[in-house]
Amino acid sequence: MNQATFTPPSRLVIASRESALAMWQAEHIRDRLRALYPQTEVEILGMTTKGDQILDVSLSKIGGKGLFVKELETALENGSADIAVHSLKDVPMRLPEGFVMPCICERHDPCDAFVSNDFESLQALPAGSVVGTSSLRRECQLRARFPHLKVEPLRGNVQTRLRKLDEGQYSAIILAAAGLKRLGLGERIRNVISSEDSLPAVGQGALGIEIRAGRPELEALLAPLHHAESATCALAERAMSRTLNGSCQVPLGGFAELQGGKLRMRGFVATPDGSRMLRAELIGDIAQPEALGELIAQELLKQGAGEILAALND
Secondary structure, eight states, X not given: OOGGGOOOOSEEEEEEEOXXXXXXXXXXXXXXXXXXXXXXXXXXXXXXXXXXXXXXXXXXXXXXXXXXXXXXXXXXXXXXXXXEEEEGGGSOSSOOTTEEEEEEOOOOOOSEEEEOSSOSSGGGOOTTOEEEESOHHHHHHHHHHOTTXXXXXXXXXXXXXXXXXXXXXXXXXXXXXXXXXXXXXXXXOSEEEOXXXXXXXXXXXXXXXXXXXXXXXXXXXHGGGOOHHHHHHHHHHHHHHHHTTOOTTSOEEEEEEEETTXXXXXXXXXXXXXXXXXXXXXXXXXXXXXXXXXXXXHHHHHHTHHHHHHHHHO
């Protein structure tokens, strides 16, 4: 179904987690859809997911980021919502049967952010300083670069994590730069960590919109929000992670970017303590992003990524 034959619906319901950041993302998509289709009533169905409820255990121990998605997919399945808005980095690499993600929105800042009340950067932290992060990907890179720092788990929404920092539980915390900026908290960022120093998570900074398969009218509705360049990069990253069976139980990162008409991609797999870090970088064809992601994964496997992954799954 193309735009020419498409008739917007009278009502559309967006499923979203109820955290402040998730609601900002849903409201952003709602406002864009309202501007495109003023005759459509667009509502948000806020939901609490299992990932939001269990805050005393790291994500890698309770099943990963898919815990932020399942309830939203149930709402799509039972018809109480039409579309679900996700942080793309939270979406499992393999969608359940019957679901598709036809729309990847323009990516914002993909990098990690250093947040501290007392220090300017990771390099300025004295030995023994406690750094908070919820991510194995960030943790292993921190441990590899700064073995003199203590890395401790940090869960909760953005405001909760900032409160824990302000209470003095941590010397610094690492968060996604895009999330802080979207919430109007950009002033809390002391330093944006370059992708050279902290390779981003697969899909970090982008929003993905999920629907039930077999809904061509929704694919047509969402088409104006789809950002081809961001999608190309995300497809490469997700193909790498999928080939490696990546999840937040696995310390890995993947980041693709368009450079000079080509697609440059970097990826890594590491042990959680950062003692072994495998890296790969390739340049590929923009028209075949998933092939490039798979090649990066194969290169990492040649270096021994399979051993690391097998040990993590034991």
